[in-house]
Amino acid sequence: MGIKSYCFKKSLWLYHFAGASCNNCDIEVLDCLTPRYDVERFGMLLIGSVRHADVLLVAGSINKKCKSRLLEVYHQAPKPLVVVAIGACGITGGVFAEGNTFAGPVDKIIPVDVYIPGCPPKPEAILAGIVNFLNKS
Amino acid sequence: MAGHIFYFLIFPGLLFAGVGGGLLSWFDRKITARVQFRVGPPLLQPFYDFVKLMAKETIIPSNAAKTVFLLAPILAVAGACLSSVFILLPGFGISSGFRGDLVVVFYLLMVPSLAYIIGALASGNPIANLGASREMKLIIGYELSLLLVLAAIILKAGNTISLNEIIAVQQQQGAFIGSISGMLLFIVSMMCVQAKLAFVPFDIADAETEIAGGIFLEFSGFTLAMVKLAKYIMLLVLPSFVVVILLGGFRFEGIHILWSVLKLLGVVLLITLVRNTNPRLTIGQSMRFFFIWMNLFAIIAIVLAYFGY
Ligand code: SF4
Numbered sequence: 326m327g328i329k330s331y332c333f334k335k336s337l338w339l340y341h342f343a344g345a346s347c348n349n350c351d352i353e354v355l356d357c358l359t360p361r362y363d364v365e366r367f368g369m370l371l372i373g374s375v376r377h378a379d380v381l382l383v384a385g386s387i388n389k390k391c392k393s394r395l396l397e398v399y400h401q402a403p404k405p406l407v408v409v410a411i412g413a414c415g416i417t418g419g420v421f422a423e424g425n426t427f428a429g430p431v432d433k434i435i436p437v438d439v440y441i442p443g444c445p446p447k448p449e450a451i452l453a454g455i456v457n458f459l460n461k462s
Numbered sequence: 463m464a465g466h467i468f469y470f471l472i473f474p475g476l477l478f479a480g481v482g483g484g485l486l487s488w489f490d491r492k493i494t495a496r497v498q499f500r501v502g503p504p505l506l507q508p509f510y511d512f513v514k515l516m517a518k519e520t521i522i523p524s525n526a527a528k529t530v531f532l533l534a535p536i537l538a539v540a541g542a543c544l545s546s547v548f549i550l551l552p553g554f555g556i557s558s559g560f561r562g563d564l565v566v567v568f569y570l571l572m573v574p575s576l577a578y579i580i581g582a583l584a585s586g587n588p589i590a591n592l593g594a595s596r597e598m599k600l601i602i603g604y605e606l607s608l609l610l611v612l613a614a615i616i617l618k619a620g621n622t623i624s625l626n627e628i629i630a631v632q633q634q635q636g637a638f639i640g641s642i643s644g645m646l647l648f649i650v651s652m653m654c655v656q657a658k659l660a661f662v663p664f665d666i667a668d669a670e671t672e673i674a675g676g677i678f679l680e681f682s683g684f685t686l687a688m689v690k691l692a693k694y695i696m697l698l699v700l701p702s703f704v705v706v707i708l709l710g711g712f713r714f715e716g717i718h719i720l721w722s723v724l725k726l727l728g729v730v731l732l733i734t735l736v737r738n739t740n741p742r743l744t745i746g747q748s749m750r751f752f753f754i755w756m757n758l759f760a761i762i763a764i765v766l767a768y769f770g771y
Contacts, residue, residue, distance in 0.1 A: 332513040335504075363500040365491070368507050373670035376521060376682040379514070403519040403682045 333379065333405065334459045336368040340378035342398055344431075345421070346385020349445040350412040354382055356448040364452065380407045380455070383431050386414035386421040392428040399435045407458070409439040411451065416440050474550035475543045476695075483694030484508035489727065490697065490734045497738045508694060512687055520683030525586035534581030535681065535688030541573025542695035549703050552625035553712050564623040567703070568612060571658065574692050575601055578667075578677045581689075585680035593676025597660075597667035599745050603752035604657040604664075610760035611651045614643065615707050618767045629711035637710035643766035648708050650760045652732060655700045657748070659693075662737040666745050701729040 343351045357364045358371055372378060375398050387395055399408070410431040413419035421427050431437055441454040469475055487508045495502025522528055548567050551557075560566075575597060582594035618638055619628045638644040657664040668676040681689055705711065705725050712722035743751065 328513065329517040332510045333517065335510040336507065336514045360499040363495070363502075365495060365503050366501040368503055368510055373674035374679045376680055377675065377678075377686060379518075401521070403521050405518070 337379045337407070337455070338370050338372045338377055339364075339380045339382055340372060340375050340398075340402070341382045341384070342395060344383060344385035344391045344395065344415070345388045345426075346412070346414060348385075350384035350414070353445045353448055353451065354384060354411065357451055362448045362452060367456075369455075375402050378402050378406065380409060382409050382411055383415050383437075384411040386418055386424075387428050387431060387434060388421075388424070388426040389428045390426075392434055395431075395434055407439065408435055408437045409441065409455065410437045411441050412446060413442060413444040416442055419444060469547050469551065470543060474554065475547050476539075479543065479546040479550070479695040479698050480691055483696070483698035484512070486697045486701075486726075486730055487694050489730060490737075493731060493734045494738055497735070508690075512690055515683060515687035515690060518683040520685060521680075523586055523680050526680065527584040527586070530584040531581060531680075532685060534577045534584060535685045535692065537580070538574040538577035538692035539688050539695070541570055541577060542692045542699060545570035545573070546695055546699045546702075549625070549699055549706060552629060553702055553706050554714065555629075555712075557626055561624040563625050564612060564616070564628070567625070568609065571700070571703070572601065572605070574696055575658065577692075578689070581681065581685070582677040582679070587680050589673050590677055590679040593667045593673055593679065596745055597677055599749060600657055600664060600666060603749045604654045604756075607650055607752050607756040607760055608654040610757060610764065611647050611654065612707075614647050614760060614764045614767050617764060618643070625706060629706060632710040633713070637708065639708045639710075641766075642771045643763040644708060646759045646763040646766070648704070650756045650763070651704050651708065652729075652736070653752070653756055655704060656733055656736060657752070658700055659696060659733065661733060663740040663743050664748055665742060666748060697730070701726055701733065704729050 339354075341351065341354055356362060369380075375381075381399065381402060383395065399406075408431070410416050414421055415431045417430055418427055428434070439454050439458045441451055443450055446454075471477065485505075485508070488503065488505055491507065492502040522531060545567055548563050548570060552563065579594045579597050582590040582597075615628065615638065616623055618641075619631045622628060622631075632638055639648050660666075660668055668678050673679070678686065678689055702712075705722075709725050709729075712725075713719075714722070
């Protein structure tokens with residue numbers, strides 16, 4: 326494993342994109358930063374600008390309004406970029422899948438690397454998903 | 463000539479200050495984590511961050527002024543390195559043979575902030591411009607206080623503007639912080655350092671929750687790595703500056719090595735604790751804080767110093 330990819334794995338900066346979610350998934354993402362779970366011990370930080378991002382966390386369903394914004398955010402981020410779809414809504418549409426504003430699960434719009442199911446997934450599940458992905462790649 | 467390049471690139475300059483500042487930045491993050499009952503990042507975290515950013519794609523916004531945008535972070539690193547050379551050479555007791563360094567250091571310490579402002583204005587992003595204007599106002603706020611502190615130091619050291627002589631005076635008569643005026647000056651200079659480092663009560667220009675990173679918003683990859691490097695270096699340089707002008711400088715023989723390191727860590731610890739126990743001020747509040755209170759403190763300290771307290 327090269328030093329570049331090693332450092333990349335050791336220092337993931339997270340950018341949080343909240344789609345048309347019910348907001349529970351967003352709260353669970355924030356839980357990961359609390360003293361109980363403390364993602365900073367793996368070098369992860371939540372950052373405010375997508376230009377600094379290594380991981381794009383997409384929570385919630387994507388409707389017609391936020392589809393173009395998601396695409397724009399994805400193109401603005403510097404590559405390499407890991408895209409994580411969080412929650413049933415991001416993966417399949419969940420309870421919103423039948424809605425007439427629904428614009429498709431996340432992986433129809435941008436390529437997704439990690440799927441974390443749950444409604445909402447527990448913080449442990451989010452951490453486990455990302456750690457599993459890092460161990461595999 | 464070769465000696466000067468060595469000073470700039472290796473010993474008190476780029477390499478030394480980068481590595482030392484990186485370790486201090488880990489110290490700062492670790493203490494922050496402990497204050498919040500967390501575990502905190504591993505020791506090498508600043509280096510992982512730096513290498514990762516160097517390897518990432520660098521995006522230049524389409525309406526940015528390309529050359530200025532790319533050169534501004536390099537200017538920041540160069541300014542930070544130069545100030546580290548000018549402060550740490552006398553700090554380590556190596557004479558540079560230059561007698562006016564206090565004034566030069568005052569200007570050099572401003573270069574990184576100015577470079578961030580130039581970079582942010584060149585990025586063509588309205589929010590980054592907002593951050594740049596906030597940073598400018600903050601500079602107007604704290605520079606006068608810092609200048610008054612330096613004036614008081616010059617008065618206390620017997621009208622000399624050479625850092626070497628300031629350290630020599632302190633090592634003969636005890637550090638300046640031992641007097642009443644010295645304590646006031648210490649408070650004022652710590653606040654100026656806090657503002658120069660853009661740490662929490664004064665992180666107005668890069669407030670992440672309000673303006674999404676502010677002046678650093680458009681930097682990515684290589685440019686962001688340079689910004690980080692400049693910040694690491696400043697985290698070493700500014701506390702060393704406080705140690706040099708008020709706490710008696712560093713000494714490198716026997717037990718004094720331990721004291722020198724402890725002084726530096728103590729100052730960084732104080733900065734970190736202030737950072738973790740205060741909310742962010744608005745720009746108006748921080749201007750008022752510096753213009754009224756800090757300037758008042760510094761002027762009182764000058765008067766006290768004049769009468770020998
Ligand atoms: S997956 Fe469930 S918790 Fe998450 S946004 Fe959708 S409905 Fe809400």
